[in-house]
Amino acid sequence: MLFNSLPFLVFLPIVFGLYWYVFNKQLRWQNCLLLIASYFFYGWWSWQFMALLALSTFLDYVYGFSVASPNRKKARLFLWLSVINNLGILAVFKYYNFFAQQFQLGFEMLGLHIHPVLLQIGLPIGISFYTFHGMSYVFDIYRGKQKPISNFIEYAVFVAFFPLLVAGPIERATHLLPQIQNRRIFNYRQAVEGCRLILWGMFKKVVVADSLASIADNIFNNYPEHNGITLVLGTIAFSFQIYGDFSGYSDIALGTAKLFGFELLSNFRFPYFSRDIAEFWRRWHISLSSWFRDYLYIPLGGSKDGKGKAVRNTFIIFLVSGFWHGASWNFIAWGFIHACGFLPLLLLDRNRTHVKEVVAADRLWPNGKELLQMFTTFCFVSFAWIFFRIHNMSNAVDYVKSIFTNYRNPAESLSYLSIFFYILPLLIIDWQFRRNERRLEISKRNVFAALSSRVVMYTIYTLTALFLLNAIIQKENMSFIYFQF
Template sequence: MLFNSVAFLLFLPIVFILYWFVCNRSLRWQNVLVLMASYFFYGWWSWKFMVLLGVSTFLDYLYGFGVGLKDRKKARLFLWLSVLNNLGILGVFKYYNFFALQFQQALALLGLHANVVLLQVAIPIGISFYTFHGMSYVFDIYRGEQRPVKNFIDYAVFVSFFPLLVAGPIERASHLLPQIQKKRFFNYTQAADGCRLILWGLFKKVVIADTLAVIVDNIFSHYHDLHGISLVVGAIAFSFQIYGDFSGYSDIALGTAKLFGFELLTNFRFPYFSRDIAEFWRRWHISLSSWFRDYLYIPLGGSKQGKLKGVRNTFIIFLVSGFWHGANWKYIAWGGIHACGFLPLLLLNRNRKHTSDVVAEKRKLPTGKELSQMVLTFAFVTFAWVFFRAADMTEAIGYLKGAVTNYKQPKDFLMCLTVCCYIIPLIACDWWLRRNERSLQVPQLAKPVVYLVLALLVLFYFGKQTNFIYFQF
């Protein structure tokens, strides 16, 4: 079920009414309702996806008890069983065909011919997200940061909570499970904040991202015939398309969770105002970045065991992050590009320069130095996004080559103007809100007008139900 669909606009108030007016006297029944709603939400695409989600959830629930044993040898065995189980699910549904085709091509280079068997199955939506939920749970138990949950319903809600099920944020058991296990009371202020976040998320998705998507699709489909400037504008448009799409989803997810008394982890903090790549990754898809940091980068030794191992671990985490997004060399290239951008900061010990401050925190405008840093960082990120958006490596390289050499074709000023008309207001709004990513800081007198305008724009553009980009991951 899509957030930007009529079905969800009917589904959400029904669940909300049942949750607060029918099941409000019993925490157990509230959690049962959330679980049923989550499986209905997920099964809207296919009931087969529900089966895989249920099996994955049940296995990690059992593994949690094994990992919690005092015998560390047995606990480690169950930990590896969980890792192999989750990676096995990902491997079969998401990566098997990729490796099979690579094996076939490798044999062909040796003059050997092989007919590999490919799986003709759809990749279950959100599979990378809920498998990472399960693995973080057993990792935390093994490290003594979480105790095994006895109530299966509570654990199942943690894995499948519908606002975050298909595209995150990737929650931690230590953060979400305590909220699931304690009594929740309706809070008007929290619910109002949730509604505002949902409205803002829908605006970014329906009005900004979906409009830019049409332009971006057309540019990438005809990049051979377009002027170089049009290709540059197309890459910039995709940067804001994927930002509006994914951060819009996260806003809707956080807002929806607030309606039911939950606070989810922040997933975005205005990443395009970053002053270097390290800061960008502290602001973009924060839950995934922190997941890889805590469960891969630090266990590998991080950067505390010498520069050489720090460089190795940096490339590992970025390449794995790229491969997490999809079974295609373009995603690995995308991760490798970001690793190369991060590397100079690591070697110069500047990768933690901007860890908590906000650009121009006490000023209305950035300094010239801050502005140049943000522009350079955005340009680098946009360059990398071309690999992410292109169909494959060949198209990405051809697109970038065209952006540099295609200057014989006529310029499309109307397209460039249209892109600017959508991204400039978004940049201005984000700059106004940059000190608090959780709420819409609007002057009291202007609130009714602002909310009405946003709602009318969403309704005007609401129509074509397009998937969120990160659903495919």
């Protein structure tokens, strides 16, 4: 079920009403409702894979008790069983065909011809997210940060909670399970914040991302026909398309969770205002990057064992992150590019320069240095997006070459300047809210500022409703990009 669809717009108020007005006095019934609603939400897309979700959930639930054993050999054994189970599911459904084809190519280079059996099955939606939920639960038990939970319903809600089920954020058991186990009381302010986030996320998706998608698709799919300036505009369009699409999903997920009394982990904190690549990765897909940091980078030794191992671990993290996104060399190349961009900061001990503060935290506008830093970081990130967007590596390289070599018919680029009609309002509003991505507070500096902010926000809400209504009528509900991962 898509957030930007009529079924969801019917589904959400029904579940909300039952949750707060029918089952509000019994926590266990609220959790049961959430579990049923989550599986219905997931099954709306493909009921065939509901059993896989249930099996993955049950296995990690069972493993958790053995991982908590004081016998460390037994605990380690079941920890590895959980890892093998979860990665095995990913390997079969997401990576088997890729490796089979690579082995075939390798044997053909040796003059041998094999014909591997390929799986003719679709990728279960959300598989990369809910398997990581399960592994984080087991890892935290092994580390002593989480006790095994006896109530299966509560654990199943943690894995399958519908706002985050198919595209995150990737939650931690230590953060979400206590909220599931404790009674929730309706909070009007929290619900209002949730509605604002949902509307803002819908604006990012249906107004910005979906509008830019048609432009980016036209340019990328026909790149040999376009000049270098147009290709640059196409790259910018895709950069904001994927940001609007994925951060829009995350905003809707966070907002929906707020309606039910939950606070999910932040997944985006205005990444295109980053001043270097390290800061970008602290602001982009935060739940994934922090997951790899805590469960892979640090166990590998992090940066404590010298620069050599820190460099090795950094490349491992980025390459694995790229491969997590898809079984294709272009994603690995995308991860490699980011590792190369991160490397100078690591070697110069500047990778933690911008850890906590936002850009121009106490000022209205950034200074010249900050503008240059944000511009160069955005250019680097956008360059890497080319390899993310084009799955064929040779085509991606040709696209980059064409940017610098194709100068014919520069006038054609004028027609694509319309992308800034969607990008500039997004940047302006993001800049205003950069200090707190959750609340989207209306400015109260003075009467004029407050009135102006309200006019802007209500205009956005109106545009969102019109675009969403048109998409539903035209049956053009575009799926979210990260559903494929």
